[in-house]
Amino acid sequence: MKPASKTVKSLWLPLGGILAAAVAVALMVNFQNANRQGPELVGQVQAFTLERRPGHDVAWRDGDGREISLADFRGKVVMVNYWATWCAPCIRELPSIDRLQAELGGEDFTVVAINVDRGGKDTAAPFAERLDLANLGLYLDPRNATGRAVGVNVMPTTIVYDRHGNEVGRMEGGAEWDSPEAQALMRWFIDRST
């Protein structure tokens, strides 16, 4: 008996310690989950950074030469994508952006893909046609005034604005924008922005 009770006593302390640690970890995880504000930034949108910035007062043009600004999309979550024909990763991701617009575009959300080629419409239009971007409007900023104003110097860059025109996050580099995680991210912005 004596040796047995000694064994129990000697185990009590380490077992208690492990249990206490497990409880602490569980509490921390729970606390973090409860406190987590952002969406899951995994997979294709791993590189997405959530950072609120004031809205940009910038304007670009559509295919017919009309001036367009973020104000024209007030009330919608807007995903602005900067692309160029010389940018291979942009060309790669454009079809997925086109599909994203088909999936989510509407009252609450829209994609605005702005081409910054110096050649403007003559360069961009045939390219867009060749990529068969049926759901995306043609937006042009051949002088890249917009990109300069909002701090874009890596192509592609994608910036998301809330319904009031405030930047809520951005990503440099390409992604499959119609992937489940990217769609979930956009839905998260739509649901949160009122």
Add this chain to the structure above:
Amino acid sequence: MTVAHKSHISQTGMVSFANKCRALAAWAGRIAPAVALLVGLATEAAAEPAATEWVDYGQGRARIVSATENVAGELVLGVHYQMAPGWEIYWRSPGEAGFPTTIVWDGSDNLGPANMDWPLPHRFEIFDLETYGYKEEVVLPIRARALDDGAGVAIRAEVNFLTCEEVCIPHSLPMALDLPVSASGTPQLSQHAALINKYRALVPPRDAQRGLVVERADVVTGEAGSHLQVVAYSDRPMTAPDVFVEGPQAFLFTKPDVSLRDGGSRAVLRVPVAITAIAGKETPALPGSALTLTLLDGERAVEQIVTAGIGQADTASFAPFVVILALALLGGLILNVMPCVLPVLSIKLLGVVSHGGGDSGAVRRSFVATSAGIVAAFLALAAILVALRAGGAAIGWGVQFQQPLFIVAMTVIVTLFAANLFGFFELRLPAWLAGAGGAPREGRHSLGGAFGNGVLATILATPCSAPFLGTAVGFALSRGAVEIFAIFVALGIGMAAPFLLVAAVPRLATMLPKPGRWMIVVRRLLGLALVATAVWLVSVLAFQISPASAYILAALMLVLLAVLGSRHVWPAALRPAVPFVVVLATVLSFVAPQIGDADRSADVADDSYWQPFDPAAIPELIADGKVVFVDVTAEWCLTCKVNKELVLNRGPVAALLRGPDVVAMRADWTNPDPQIAQYLASFNRYGIPFNAIYGTLAPNGLALPELLKDDIVLDGLNRASRRNLVAEGS
């Protein structure tokens, strides 16, 4: 240059400091010249002589270097890039995405026009898009000169470029370099001269003689769209040729599908062509457009400007291998009824008749042996072709008939067979020859003889280049040794098919009538067919060497026949001389080709409108608005004779060829001629008949099929000359 390229706003902490410094320098340079001077002084202190300071742009660094420390007029500069692993900058034509380095020299002093040269780029794939550019390190050499030779040069450059990896980042880097005037009038070489020269040597020279040349670039339109077919020639075997094509903006040319021919001395590069213009907008026609082709093979590269023509698909290289093998089988089968093989086949059939009452096992063995002989002979031919090709010889199907001694040997063999069939003599030795005709008469069936039958049939088949055979053999010759052997074995099996059929079902042989008097009649008739074959062979020699040598050969063959035919009536004392006379006549016949050489027969009057083949004259004739028709023929080419009789020398085609608008050229390949062989090879043909039509629309020639028809030739003449067809054809 877009403003985007000028944006320096930092996005990553790593590059932000350098960017800020650069932004500051740029700002200072614009706003306050005094500050700029100070910054400039600091820059020069840090930089090596004859080079600007390295500018770190985050994904690499760049500077401008000069080959000289001072100037005396000429300037040799270079933009020197050292890139972080994975990052690319672009060639002058970036491919499917990207843009090249451009430099704005505004603000420079005493600097004249500057021209950038482009070292040979590499082909990279980024996100499934094909791009051409450089990685790791490169110098883009620049040729410039001072406006005033007697003064120094102040270089103020804004270097604009794009670098891409997972993302693309445009940059615009300001650089400054001052080069003083050389006091001695001779510039002092800098430590960068060797580096710049290293990259200058990588710039493909234009129209240079580096043993590498683009022979033609034709737009070929097929079911799967258009591609550009580039034929390149190299004086030493190519290993991995490639071509960069630059043309009108509406077209995008990507990585070619390459096939080597002639042991690597010729390459056919099929370059995919995509149209990038807006639908509905007029697309310029590619044929007739000037293309800049950068052809390379390993270290060697040349740049050539070529006008795109219209061409025909290099079908031989695109048909699947199994299809070609099937064609070879069929072609081999057809050979059995060709005039040059028919007598041999008939001899074999005669053998069958003699087997009439024989046992099926013997029939089977005999026919298998003949099949083996055919296949073995084709294997031997393949081996010879592979060996010749390895030796770099121009080879084609039927070229062996260009060798007079071969023709003489064939004539003697055929004549002896004829004598044998006439019953003039019976050969006992050597068995493999005897079996070819004599043995059945004795009731002995030598397997060696049956095998010899097959060999002889194959050798006689070689000049009968049926269209089927030409395609298969042309394909084989364009490929490696394995394909040559495979296709020749298929030809052999095809040709042996009837024999194999009898071997499989010997009853077919025993169903024939019993031997009787009719057999002797058939043998005599077949003997006559062989005599006819001999006469044809002699006539080939008449064209090839001279009529005199042909007469001598014919006379010797008559002696041979006469001696063999009359030996039974010779006095007994003289009979031992018979073999001696036969041998003597045979030996003498091989001397016949040496006689009367050079005395070529004149053209027949009907052919007078044919001019001698002169490919160099063709472009000028086209420029004069003429259409040029080229016919490559040879005396030994039976299909060529058929073409002449049925199409070229009669009816509407002959009328047109005689007319003022068409220049008819004839190349005679009866004797070996490397120029003609090379000409044929440039069309991926290795045998004849060959015909091509040249015109304003087909400056590189439109190859016609081997077997001609009136409408094929007339259509070709129209297509080569009518202007509106180019646009439709593209």
